[in-house]
Amino acid sequence: MKILVHSADIQDRDGAKLVLSGIKKRFPKLRKIWADGGYAGKLEEWCKTQERISLEIVRKTKEKGFQLLPKRWIVERTFGWLLPARRLSKDYELSDKTAESWLAMRMVVILTNRLI
Numbered sequence: 790m791k792i793l794v795h796s797a798d799i800q801d802r803d804g805a806k807l808v809l810s811g812i813k814k815r816f817p818k819l820r821k822i823w824a825d826g827g828y829a830g831k832l833e834e835w836c837k838t839q840e841r842i843s844l845e846i847v848r849k850t851k852e853k854g855f856q857l858l859p860k861r862w863i864v865e866r867t868f869g870w871l872l873p874a875r876r877l878s879k880d881y882e883l884s885d886k887t888a889e890s891w892l893a894m895r896m897v898v899i900l901t902n903r904l905i
Contacts (some may be wrong), residue, residue: 791815794885802832811841823847823860870899890902 793808806901812819821843822836829846836844850856871877875894882888 792889794888794892801829805832806834806835808838809836809842813842821845823863825861825864871887871895874898 791808791812793804795804795807799807799816805824808877819842823845824847825830826846828844829848831843833846836842845860847860850860871892874891877891877895882891896898
């Protein structure tokens with residue numbers, strides 16, 4: 790939907806605002822976004838007021854051991870799709886835009902393979 794690579798000194802929840810700004814204009818039917826606990830807090834209210842989108846936090850359980858978290862598999866599956874592209878396994882790029890381009894190219898390959 791949208792790719793944004795930024796420097797590591799930006800917190801994930803602050804970077805999420807950069808990604809989500811104006812997303813409702815591109816995808817007017819978008820109603821809900823799932824995120825992990827690192828995005829909890831002010832971002833939830835920002836999404837509700839600025840973008841009119843519901844941000845649902847998928848929280849870890851307090852139980853010990855492996856726990857299947859609802860909707861978390863969607864994110865993990867997407868990372869699994871990206872990893873066969875060796876170039877994405879490490880940060881080789883000097884420019885954020887180059888990294889974004891490589892991610893976009895990999896997603897094109899994934900979506901093209903679905904058509905075949």
